Amino acid sequence: MAPSCKGRATYHHGDLAAALVRVTLEIVDEVGVRGFSVAEAARRTRVSPGAPYRHFADRDALLAAAALEVSRRLRALYLEAVATVESPQERLATMAGSVVRAAARFRGGYELLYAPGVRTAHPDVVTAKREFVDLLLPSAFEVVSEEHGAAVALLEALQALARGYATLLLDGVFGDPDEVAEDVAARATRSARALVAGSSVTSADD
Amino acid sequence: MAPSCKGRATYHHGDLAAALVRVTLEIVDEVGVRGFSVAEAARRTRVSPGAPYRHFADRDALLAAAALEVSRRLRALYLEAVATVESPQERLATMAGSVVRAAARFRGGYELLYAPGVRTAHPDVVTAKREFVDLLLPSAFEVVSEEHGAAVALLEALQALARGYATLLLDGVFGDPDEVAEDVAARATRSARALVAGSSVTSADD
């Protein structure tokens, strides 16, 4: 009782689940998804190796919870970035930049969210991703003049472009990710503009 | 001598390194990169758990060798696809389709090559990837009228777009990857065309 500082002098932790998610993101940032281990997360929260399994079914469930947290941060990042943007074209293009910046800022976290092969196919994570894309649907509609198929196709393409730039960045194709992040984000945004422009053309003469 | 069938009745395997790469691709296809283990590869080649380490420094080295093999197949796939294509615009757009098809066909293999977080940062793999991109440089030059910066930027964008579609596909965003692969490849190609079109415009008035 009276947990003076952060409350782990007591037998019960207080909020182990949240603490685990926090340190999971830390660890994943430091050593990547592959380097992550539940045991290490337990160690950092000063808890026995078995304790995490009271809150998460297995390693992947913990990673999924962490991924969910990242998706919230990504969403916030994008919403902040488009807050003052009016034109639907720019709102769309901005997404690419946000995704690239998120990749650079969250690193491991981004990897967690979007790397194929990471078993974060948890339903919550899937819907979180979908909801993020849906945020852009209205803008896409405006751009392609209310054509449903074209709007979805455009969003797909934009999403693909953004993810692609992000993976190229993290892959180190452009050099040290931290250094070139802002630059790459700008180029991604520019390419997104080109794509939007090209798409309206295509949908017009299609 | 005279290894009647596949040569594993003998003490020495014959070509363990190649066999390991082969089963590694199989395993990765079945259970993903994360599910892969050197031990399982050893089991499938009917060899002791330590044997693979005679040929590959560690788990990642074996995965890198497998990734190299995949990069060869991707290259072949693309070269076949563009064999009869003349226009540089179409040669560029075709790449996107090839990458998506490769992702669908090789699955785990693709993941191995391009998933962030997979430590395939082996120099050979990196250069293999670069060489693949360089295959497209001439076409890019033609499209943007010899402007170096623009050509590189266009290739980046195309690469990003292709990878993005591929990861979306494997992510299951479009449904069962096997079923929708051809469809998605077509859409990726179309988006690539839009991007190429949009890029020439941009580079013209820039």
Place this chain on the structure above:
DNA sequence: GAGCGATGTGAGAGGCTCATACATTGAATG
């Protein structure tokens, strides 16, 4: 204030990576 459900501990089974010492073999050499 007694009991109960939730949460954490400790020990351990089974699997994996990788190192090290030893066995086997094909090929080169005398």
Place this chain on the structure above:
DNA sequence: CATTCAATGTATGAGCCTCTCACATCGCTC
């Protein structure tokens, strides 16, 4: 041929990880 050697495979084991299970401890409810 017989020998030797480097390459290749085996056996063993240390250390780590995931996940389970019986047990300890705590906060809350009645």
